[in-house]
Amino acid sequence: MTASADQTQLFQAIRHQDLDRVAALLSQGGMVNILDGDRTSPLMYACRSGSVDLVKLCLTHGADLELRGKYGLTALMVAAAARQETVLSLLIAAGADPNASNEDGSTALMVAAYRGAIAIVDILLQAGAMVNGEDFDGDTALNLAIQGRHPAVVQKLLDHRANPYQGLGAMTVAVSEGAIACVEVLLKAGINVNLPGIDGKTPLMHAVISGYEDIVEMLLVAGAAVNPTDLNNDTALIFAIEQGNLDLTKRLIQAGAEHEQPLMLSLAAAAGNLELVQYLLGHQLALNGTDEAGDTALHLATLEGHTEIVQYLLEQGAIANLPNHQGDTPLLIAAYQGHGAIAKLLLDHGADLHYRNEGENALLVAFNQGKVDLFALFLARGSNPNERLPNGKTLLMEAADRGYTALIEMLLNAGADANVTDQHQATALMWAAHRDYHGVVQLLLERCPDLDLHARNKRGDTALKIAQFNQCHRVSALLQAAGA
Known part of the structure; x- marks a missing residue:
């Protein structure tokens, strides 16, 4: 036998x-x-099965305790x-080695902690497993126990001087995971609730970001400060x-959160919560205050398409023509985004x-963005149908050059002059003729x-x-039939 x-x-x-x-x-x-083919040894199979006799048999015949299998x-x-x-105790x-790690740096203690195997955790700790070791992702057994939502294991590790x-x-991990029971264990252990993580955010900030209202309340009761800022100077509020x-906004303000920044009203408007906007205005936030980009609440509500909030802000006296630092008014933003009801x-x-930013007004923006409904709206409200683009063409010329039949109809209905010429006298x-747009030429005729x-451009050429x-x-025939 081989x-x-x-x-x-x-x-x-x-x-x-x-x-x-x-x-x-x-x-x-x-x-x-x-x-074997799965990179598993006889001892490993014996350990997985839990057979003490098999494990002893392998050990008696010289099984290597540190032999590495799949994943290390x-x-x-x-x-x-x-x-x-029992097998674990026998191996120890x-x-x-209770501190051996696999290919990603994880130890047996970390795996047991994550799975909530408290008896295994206890055996490993008694055997001298390093409680504060880190895997290659920077996770510790304590943090993994929290991620697995195992408060009893968290307490066991803290009792063995795990570094929180x-x-x-x-x-931060407990709050971000929404692991309420683990948060309770940490609070009872006296963990500092105001210590920021490596991202500069406090546990309270993480709880707010995740919307965990119960945890926010627990942290506030435990003395969490409401006004610290993170690396971007943002607060929990x-x-x-x-x-x-x-609800969280109200609770934080009740707890003493500073709320005088104009940015806050703009953020509420962008978030699309009308009640929140109304609440903040009731706390004396400036209606037309601007953020670092010069945007007001009206700018951001317009940008995000929150029609109801735009209406409310305008009714409260928001300035409709205030440009931001890029020179955009709310109307230009509405045109860019295609928000017809807001426009x-x-x-x-x-x-x-008629306000222009870098040569463009609302009508030109709607044209360039292909917002047909807005284009029609602006013409109906009095925009100049003979408006020129920065390239010198009128909108009618550009629409003819692009074959935009529907826009040509709108422009002609609004009184656009088809005989106006550009800088080339075109x-x-x-x-339309040079593009072979038969339908456009026919429409103009x-x-x-x-x-x-018979008009001629600077080169002396007619449309024909x-x-x-x-x-x-086809266009040539059409023009000749019309008398060109």
């Missing part, structure tokens, strides 16, 4: 817990420390993961407002259709009885000559 066959029979005998067959095969020598696991790690308490008594301020910090959380509200409250008809078919030069045969 060695390979012997090894196969050994693993089969172990899996079936056939002690006599295992003993006979191990007695041949050379097989106790082999790994040792037999002790396998026993701990399988919650085999035989000299297994290591890594992200136990309180700012996070509550960003989340649109009215109507702004116009009804005096928004300036007309809308010429731009039908709608503009005074259309100048341009069409012929570009081999636009």
Whole structure:
């Protein structure tokens, strides 16, 4: 029988817990420390099964306690993961290292803590397992116990001097995970509730960001400070407002949170919570106050498309024509975003259709963004249908050049002049002709009885000559039939 066959029979005998067959095969020598296709040794299989007799048999035949299997696991790690308490104690008594780590730096204690195996945790701690070791992600056994929501294990680790301020910090982890029972254990242990984590955020901030109102209350009762700032100078109240959380906002202000920053009203408007906006205005926040970008609450409510809030702010006296630091008014923002209902509200409250930022007014923005409904709205409200783009073309020329038939109809209905020329003395008809836009040319001919078919550009070319030069045969025929 080949060695390979012997090894196969050994693993089969172990899996079936056939002690006599295992003993006979191990007695041949050379097989106790082999790994099968899954990189698992005879001792590891024995540990997983919980068979004390099999484990002893492997140890008697010289099993290597520190042999590494798949993912860098040792037999002790396998026993701990399988919650085999008796086997674990046996391995430790035989000299297994309780602090061995696998390929990601995790120890048996970390795995047991995460799984809530408190009896395994206790055995490992009694054997000298390092309570404050970290894996390659910076996690400790304490933080992993919290992530697994195992308060009894958390208490056990704290009793063995686990450092609650290591890594992200136990309180920060507990709060972020929403592990209320673990938070209670940490609070009873006297953990500092105001110590920020490596991101500069306090546990209270994390609780607010996650919307854990019960934990927020627990922290406030325990003395959490409400006004510390993180690395970005944000407070817990700012996070509550960003989340649109009215209840947490009220609770934090009640607890003494400073709330005079104009930014806060803008954040509430952006969050889309009308009641929150109303509440903050009731606390004397400036209606037209600006943030660092020069945006007011009206700017941000417009940007996010919160029509109801825009209406409320305008009714309260928000300035409709205030530009931010980039020069954008709320109406320009509405045009960019395509918020038609908001644009109507702004116009009804005096928004300036003709205000320009970097050469663009609301009509030009709507055109360039392809917002057809807004384009029609602005024309109906009095925008100039002969408006020129920065390239010198009128909107009618540009629409003809792009083949935008619907916009051409709107512009003509609003009184656009089809005979106006650009800096090249080109007309809308010429731009349509050179693109071979048969439908656009036909529309211009039908709608503009005074259309100048004989106009020439700076090169002396008519629309017909341009069409012929570009081999636009259908357009050429159409123009000739019209008398060009």
